[in-house]
Structure formats: C-alpha cells, structure tokens
Amino acid sequence: MKFTQNKNCVLFPNFLIIGSAKAGTTSLYYYLNQHPEIYMSPVKEPGFFALEGQPSTAKTRSYQIANLVEYQGLFRGVKEEKAIGEASVKYLFDPHAPHRIKHYIPQAKLIAVLRHPVDKIYSKFLHNIRDRVEPIQDFALAWEAGKQRLQDPNSLRRLQYPRIGFYYAKLQQYFDLFPTRQIRVYLYDDLQENSLEMIQDIFSFLEVDSSFVPD
Known part of the structure; x- marks a missing residue:
C-alpha cells in the first residue's frame, strides 16, 4: 500500500482515524506513530475534511486546518512509509466529512474507536x-x-x-460511501484491556509489519 496521490500528484493520507472523542485516539495516534512503516501527521486533529473552505472563525483550535495547501503540507515529511495517516475525531460526527473524504481519498482506510x-x-x-x-x-x-x-x-x-455518543447514524454515513473492507471499528475497552492485540490488528489492516510492538 503506497501513499495516496490525486491526479495532480498531491499527497494525501491513505488512512484516517475518524473518531471518536474521549475514546483513546490520542494513545492510538502515538502507538501508530512509533511504527517505522507508518507516517502520522505531525498535527493531531487537523480536522481538514470537516473544515475545508470555512473561515478561521469556524476553527475551535489554533492547529486546525481548513486550507487544502496547508493540509497537504502536513505530509511533506513522508519518506518510504507505507501507511500515511492522520487522526481527527471531528470526522465521525461532522456531516460533510464523509463526502469530502470520499472525494479526495476514496481508497482510504478508516478507523473508528468507540466508547x-x-x-x-x-x-x-x-x-x-x-x-x-x-x-x-x-x-x-x-x-x-x-x-x-x-x-x-x-x-x-x-x-x-x-x-x-450516538454512533449508528454517523457510522452509517461511512458504510454508505465506503466498502466495508476499508473500515475498522474498535471498542475503547479493547484498547484499555487488550491494547497490543488491537494495535497489531490495526497494523495488519494497514498492511504493515504486524509483529511490531510499540512502547
């Protein structure tokens, strides 16, 4: 699995952590970031696919990104990594995010952790x-x-x-737009109780070395 480019050779991630808030996504971000075959955006929660084109007043955090060129800049550091990702929990509940993700990166793999x-x-x-x-x-x-x-x-x-916390309708938006094989849904309890097993399953999903053990 190589990094995703559009027809103009603009770099995009090939996987996203789409949610949810308060479900261990920060820990997951750091676990994935340790893998030598995974590149994670240096900014967690850029929120681009929820915020694209909106004025700066729509941003609730200074590090959020609504500009495409600025978003692309997050991935300038990609070298030979196979899996290129970012994590923005806004994507699960934002009504526009699924369609924007489908437009820009239709082959992207999507990960959700639910609490x-x-x-x-x-x-x-x-x-x-x-x-x-x-x-x-x-x-x-x-x-x-x-x-x-x-x-x-x-x-x-x-x-x-x-x-x-009401997930069904929000997840259904993604299942309506993306093949099931591109989506993985996990439980926060699994991250708490069987973190290594869950993380290594994600490694397999992302087609990187699943034997790697993060700190």
Whole structure:
C-alpha cells in the first residue's frame, strides 16, 4: 500500500482515524506513530475534511486546518512509509466529512474507536468543566440543559450532550460511501484491556509489519 496521490500528484493520507472523542485516539495516534512503516501527521486533529473552505472563525483550535495547501503540507515529511495517516475525531460526527473524504481519498482506510456512550458523555462533561465552558457543575442538570441546547443554533456543540455518543447514524454515513473492507471499528475497552492485540490488528489492516510492538 503506497501513499495516496490525486491526479495532480498531491499527497494525501491513505488512512484516517475518524473518531471518536474521549475514546483513546490520542494513545492510538502515538502507538501508530512509533511504527517505522507508518507516517502520522505531525498535527493531531487537523480536522481538514470537516473544515475545508470555512473561515478561521469556524476553527475551535489554533492547529486546525481548513486550507487544502496547508493540509497537504502536513505530509511533506513522508519518506518510504507505507501507511500515511492522520487522526481527527471531528470526522465521525461532522456531516460533510464523509463526502469530502470520499472525494479526495476514496481508497482510504478508516478507523473508528468507540466508547460506551454514558462514559463518553460524562468524560466530555468533565472536559467542559475543566475548560470552563460548562457553567453547570451537576452532571444531571447539565444533561437536561443539553437537551435545550440542541434547539439553540448558537449553543456550543460540545455542550449538546444528547448528541454525543450516538454512533449508528454517523457510522452509517461511512458504510454508505465506503466498502466495508476499508473500515475498522474498535471498542475503547479493547484498547484499555487488550491494547497490543488491537494495535497489531490495526497494523495488519494497514498492511504493515504486524509483529511490531510499540512502547
């Protein structure tokens, strides 16, 4: 498996970690980055396929990328690696990302790690408290407020808790666009309890040496 190029010989990744948030994708990113046959974007969470063409005000983090040329620049360091990837958890829940990925890199392999919805939502709540964007300190009350926030177009999406953690419809967007053989879905529990087995299965999926053991 070689790196993916479009007809103009522009470099793109050939695999993506598409989600989900609070499900160990940062650990997965670092495990994969250790493999000598894998190149990972030096920026985690560039979010290009969710943000393409949007103004800078749409970016919630300074390192996010909405410009194609800037995105391509993430992969200038590719040498002889077989698997070229990046990780952006925005892709699982963004409605535009699946179609943009299909447009630019239709042969890409896609990896999703899912966490139990209740655990994920509570973790997100704590993250919001830490970032001082959640004014409600009680989780049950914040959940109820999240229901109202779903109706408010000005509400931060990260505070709309009922929207978080419902995977079926979001994954179905990808299964509708990509062959099943290009998609792998894992559970966060597997990463926690059988991390080496899961990581080596991903190595096999990416067609790199599956005997490699990351730190």
